[in-house]
Each structure stands twice: as structure tokens, then as C-alpha cells.
Amino acid sequence: MKNNETFNDLVEQYEAALKAYGLSCASRLENVNRANAIIRRHEVLGKEQLENAVIADYFNEINERYYCGEIGKHYWRTLSREVDRFLHFIQTGGVKLSNPTKGSRCTLLPEFQEIADDFLGGKAFHPNTRNDARWAVNKYFTWLAEQGYSTLVGVKVEQIQKFLLYCAQNLTMGSVHDIKLYIKKLYAYLHQQGFAESSYHELLSFSVKRGTRLQPILQQHEIAKLLETINRNTMSGKRAYAIMLLGIVFGLRACDVVKLKLTDIDWVSGEIKILQSKTAQTVVLPLTADVGEALSDYILNARPKVSFDKIFIRLNAPFEPLKAAVTIGEIYRDCCKAAGLPSHKINKRFHTLRRSLGTSMVISGTPIGTVAQVLGHAEIDSTKKYISLDSEHLKICALPFDGILPKERTAMIGGVFV
16 A cells, blocks of 8 residues: 555555456455455554554454354355455455456467467456356367367367357256357457458357246235335435335336436426436436435435435445445345345345336236336347236136046056056
8 A cells, every 4th residue: 555545545446456357246345345344444543554463453353253153154254255355455456366267277278278368358358258258268169179179270160060069968058058159259259360261150140048037026015015114214214215116116227226317307397317227228217206206305305415416325424326236236135124025035136126017017918018118128028028927817828628638548667657
């Protein structure tokens, strides 16, 4: 830590380093929170610079909590890793991960390694997806080496097809989907660089049907209980109530709730404008009375008096806008726990409210196109999945078994009637 740097500067640098290394938003938040806890310890003691002795005392307290049975082994290990990671950053300026980066454990042949590094080192990948791409590319090049190829010479359609067949026989369809996606990007790059005679775009444009699981939704009585449990007489309750209504009434994503601005609300026209982070499309929705009242109650009576244009602000100093969508998820989780909702619905995050809205609209007979407009889906296929949750109308489509009689079974072979 340099002499002219503040603790806030250090935390910002640490968060930037974690992001650059590809850690998810949730992981960054957990590690930054641990760093802030260490810094608060220094501030309480009146320290202006980080000291190893203070950090050591903090680490010893974690150990004592574990040895006394106050925390479990898993949480103790998590806390220890977070402290160790921050200490490593202070000393070296780099990020230390407890496990090797996904996909980096295998050793590739020199030419394959060079191609992989050049391909993955470009700007085509977000840090959060680069590790997935590395895993897929390394798996492909490792398979080629096992087939006797040390370069891409002689690798054509037949080899690509055999590799995809190998993946289909040994991996889940979700993994096959991801591998096909990144191999398609790889060959577009290889063709552009002159390493492959074709991009094999048509060959790699087939669709992979991934198995999907029906996710739970909140029923109307559960939503009512969720809202009733929130104490709207407190600052945190006013904020939580407004956030929950944005998910329940409009189906907003957590990332869009965090970025919502004061200027996005047109109180005169009674409209709310949302620039969706996922689709980059703007959706304009009528500002319903209940949402409008909840937002005005929070803004006028609970929101800290700050100059930021974002609507939702931290409850405690520093009074800054909420930065991460995971914070919205934590508020949702706390509200669900207070309402006594089932754990499997609590664990499905704030997005559960969006699914619940889409499903209830479909069940009520709202045209699928209207549902897509309200939810801001760029493609109608994204909305069609809510039809599968409409169990009442799906029952109408089910055929009865009347008149379908089993054949007479007269013999048994190997314990099975034939």
C-alpha cells in the first residue's frame, strides 16, 4: 500500500484485480466484503496503513471461532482463503486462487498451446466466459493429440465430427452445447488466421437440445406472504418492499433493478423506462399505483440524501448505489426467510419473481406476444418456456387412457411378461 493511497483506493484496486482475473460478481463481492472487514479493523484501531500484526490477529480470531465450534469447517476454510487472498494481493498486487483455472490443468502440445493462447487472449471473451472457452479448446486439442495429431495439418470435417461424437457419448448435453459453441468460435478464428481451410460454419451450426429443469415459482399466496412480512416502517423495509414489487409486478432482473435511475421514472406520464442489461433494449411500462407508491415512499422517506442518480442506495455509510445484482438476491433471500418460504424457492434467487410473473400471465390467458413485451424478451422462444409451467392448461392437452387396454400377457421370460 503506497503512502498516498487510501483504504478505498486499495479496495477498488483489489476488486478490479478480482474482476480481471475472471471471478464472478458473487465471488468478488464476498472477497471484497472480507477485505472491508479487515480494513474496518484497522480503522477502529486508528491505523492509517495495513499492518501484518492486525491482519494476523483477525486471522487468529477466525481460527478461534472454528476451534470453539462457533463456525463449521467449510465456512472456516472459506474465510481463511479470503483473508489469504487479500494478504497475497497486498504483498504482490496479484490475485491468488485456491484452485487452478478451469481448463488449465492439462498440458498441450506446443503448437496447440500457442494457438489456444492467441485465441483466448483476444477481446472476444469476457473474463467470466474465457475459462469456459479454455476448457473446451483444451479438451479438443487434447483429444486431437490422443488421435496422433501434433498440428492442425490433416484435421478436417471427419476429425471434428468424431470429436463431437466423442463428446456426445461422454458428456452431458449442456457440456456438448458449450463445446460446440466454442469450437465454432475457434474455427472462425483459425480460418481468419489462415490455420484452417474453412470455418466449418455450417457443420457447427446445428442445435443441441439441452435438458432443462422446471424451476419453481412463487404462488400468489406465497407472494402475498412475502410482502406482508416486510416491515415498511423501517428504512430497510421500505427499500426491500419497493425492490420486491419491481420483481413481482414488472419481472425486472436484479441487474436492471440495481441500475434503475431516478430519471427512469416519469411521474407525470406514469411510466417507468428500463434499459435491459441483458438485451440492451429499452422497455417502457406503465407505472402501476402500488409500485409508484412504494418507490415514492422509499425515495422520499428512506433513501439517503445523496447526489447519485441511481435509485437504490446502501443503508449504511458509505451511502453509495448498490453495485451488484447479487445484493438484490440477498435482499430477496432475507425477505423469503422472514416469510418462512420453502428453502428450495429461497435458493432460486430474485429471478424467481420474474418466472412467477411470466407464468401467471400465461395461465391467465395473456397472449404470449404480450408476455414477451412485458418481460422484454428479444425472441419469442425465450417466452415460450413459461407455457411448460402452465399445468392447468397442459392438463387439457393430456389424452385419456380410456379404450387403451394392455395386451394379454401369457408368458414370462427373465422375470418380464411378454
